[in-house]
Amino acid sequence: MPDPRPLRIIHCFRSPVGGIFRHVRDLAEAQSKAGHEVGILCDSTTGGRYEDKLFDEIRPFLALGLVRLPIRRSIGIADVAALYRSFKEIRSLRPDILHGHGAKGGVLSRIIGSALRVNRYCVARIYSPHGGSLHYDRKAFSGKMVFLLERFQEMFTDAIVFVCDFERDTYIAKVGKPRTRSERIHNGISDRDFETVHARPDAVDFLYIGMLRDLKGPDLFIDAFARTERIVGRPLSAMMIGDGPQKAEYEQMMLERGLGRRIEMLPAMKARDAFAFTRNVVVPSRAESMPYIVLEALAGRKPVIASRVGGIPEVLGEDNVALVAPDNAEALTAAMTSALTDPDWAARVMPEAKGFKAKFSTSTMADDVTRLYRDIVPKSSRANGIPAPRS
Known part of the structure; x- marks a missing residue:
């Protein structure tokens, strides 16, 4: 008993x-x-x-x-x-x-x-x-x-x-x-996290949210964003939300590439609040275990582009098209470009909602x-x- x-x-x-x-x-x-x-x-x-x-x-x-x-x-x-x-x-x-x-x-x-x-x-x-x-x-x-x-x-x-x-x-x-x-x-994650987060009318194309340190790949995000702009041939928008020891380095990197006006930086906030600012979430980590941000984004019905590291493939599925090689800005660029140009991309990325909730x-x-x-x-x-x- x-x-x-x-x-x-x-x-x-x-x-x-x-x-x-x-x-x-x-x-x-x-x-x-x-x-x-x-x-x-x-x-x-x-x-x-x-x-x-x-x-x-x-x-x-x-x-x-x-x-x-x-x-x-x-x-x-x-x-x-x-x-x-x-x-x-x-x-x-x-x-x-x-x-x-x-x-x-x-x-x-x-x-x-x-x-x-x-x-x-x-x-x-x-x-x-x-x-x-x-x-x-x-x-x-x-x-x-x-x-x-x-x-x-x-x-x-x-x-x-x-x-x-x-x-x-x-x-x-x-x-x-x-x-x-x-x-x-x-x-x-809790039941309240499984409510859909709808994008604001002024939502940006891509969001990075997390610690501002190289292990988590903010530099890859900035690099891939600039490459994606060149491929699609028009200005894009992005947001980086978080705090960390290398924040000043990433701000300088954006200034040097002329991206200061198109990538906005905000301090740390709750993930669900941040999701309303974007149409796609990018997780470019070089190493992870089982990152909560992937679970939270998918629960809020946000498409996710992520590095194939740690337990992320266990969440998205090994063959998911949103998984990219780690520490590879070109691979990240290809996935971000597909997210913008393929109208069916998000539907293929999202795991089945009921099964996802039961497991996570x-x-x-x-x-x-x-x-x-x-x-x-x-x-x-x-x-x-x-x-x-x-x-």
Whole structure:
């Protein structure tokens, strides 16, 4: 018989921006609505006013609260202080589940969870890579060290959750076949995201939305936009929405190519608000795991052009004409040109709506993740000879 007891769940991650932050917010809200008590621990030095608004939206669902403290991106001596402060905060909350997201989140959840076990307190330790450390080159010294650490931490891991087949396959290729339990549970988005977003009368031809850094391909977007203009023989319009460390470089790139008036740049905003500004969404990433922007765009019935990287082919389908070779401005140009000149292009790009929703909804994701929690908590309790903590 399923255990009806509400679980006490803490999600740990470093940077409250991008896909990991979206993933955790969706999970936290769904788990809270299902009757569980949820908390978040993350970095206090990342994000701005936009992220602060997102935290305000999720606070009502955080019965265990929001803890923010400095967590650096790179590995260093400061991690010791972050671990100690995190341990004190988490110990007082007495969680059943510590779910770490990304490399730093995974370290926090597994080390702290293991320290709690030493103190005769049972907690299940879950890790979701979300790409993260898996982007390292396994031939480089830094990559070899990172993957050795990943392998070592499996000793302190009760389950690894991969968000797509690509992430699982990459982990196996670079780290090795998991020696602990592992499952693939696709990212999902909420029912409200599946409402069609209609384009405004003044909508631009193409939209890039995301982090402004080369890994995500804003430079490829600008290059392909200029090439597409030359092919179609008329001025086009585009918009780039987001923030990031290389924003000034992309602004300079547009000025040098005379595109400043035809590509507008706006700060980060909610994806659904951004979709109303465009007729096509472009995701030119050089590397990804399972990007939420693709799911959100397709749920809002926006045609998507994307690089063939990460789990994107699992969403669009391996043979989708909207998938292009990564780091290839010419291939991206060809797809953008087709989107403008082929009247049937969008109809061929869009996945079948009903099947897409069934596979990539938040409810499906949260149910599968919570089922995993339920399966692990009693096993962890029996292994340690102590009952799982109750609120």
